[in-house]
Amino acid sequence: MKYMDAALLKTPGELKIEKIPAPPCPSSGILVEVKACGICSSDVKMAKIGHPALIYPRILGHEISGRVVESKTPHFSEGDRVQIAPGLNCQRCSFCKKGIDNLCDHIGIFGFTHNGGFAKYLAVPLEGEISASANIISEPVSFEEATLTEPLACCLNAQERLGITSEDVVLILGAGPMGCLNAMLARIKGARKVFLVEPLERRELLAKFTKADLIVNPNRENIYHLLKQETLGFGIDVVILASSEIKVEEDLLKLLTPRARICLFSGLLPENARSPFSLNLIHYKEICLLGAYGCTKLQNKEALSLISSGKIDLNWLITERIPLKRIKEGIDYVAERRGMKAVITSF
16 A cells, blocks of 8 residues: 555644554546645635534645646646646536536535645546546646646736726735736736735735736735826726735725626635725626636646746746745745745755
């Protein structure tokens, strides 16, 4: 029997590295040796405070890339470098049939309902009652870069829903990894202007790599007056809430253009979750308020293709690389927002 090191979440706050049996290769699936796995803020929340739907012990981690070490499908061969889309879907429910498998009635998620990438090996079922998907990583994309596929795919999902065009002025609240990815993607989609709001100075400095037109620190500047000036009074067409901690002030809503779109991209802290939006404002200005959660298998494939094209530079986003045995340090690094992305790179 083959054994592996894994970070097991026993209970909230109790994360331990243990040697456990490696999973077998599923029928019609692949066994992947994990080469890199990003630490997401959702991993931090589950590691520290848990989740009502988590079954313990659980191996977290859903931003996964690795190499196929065993295959029971003609679609992949031993040695293939792959990125794993984290969702497992039924492909039978009405949502899967519509192509929105991120909302599958029977959804499973690596690192949540199924063991994830904070371990040396990952079993990936590609057929069956619910199945996952894997995408070939082309050269010269690294395993580390490939871990950013799923986060970028989540941004694709949001911006496809928003329908960003070359006429749009886009405001993104939060310049963490997801806010920065959204900024770079909006730029690729041709947005006329891209603005970022970020209160943490260390992230404000790193966010300059997004090439946003303006990065505003609300601790130093009046967002409303500055953005009104920057837009020559015409206002904001698209707002993306990419932080759980930045509160939307009422003044900011006055900047919305008629038919502006607002995307709730990040789950909010309870104290910020009460709606600041006037229903009359939404009615009279025909404002569109929408949510964006996760990403589809197709969006994962499209995101990896975009990374492979070289149109988006992601290397600067990875600011911490650690071995699995130091995962607790990585969890704290993300929790304390010391940089951008932390990635586990050795197992």
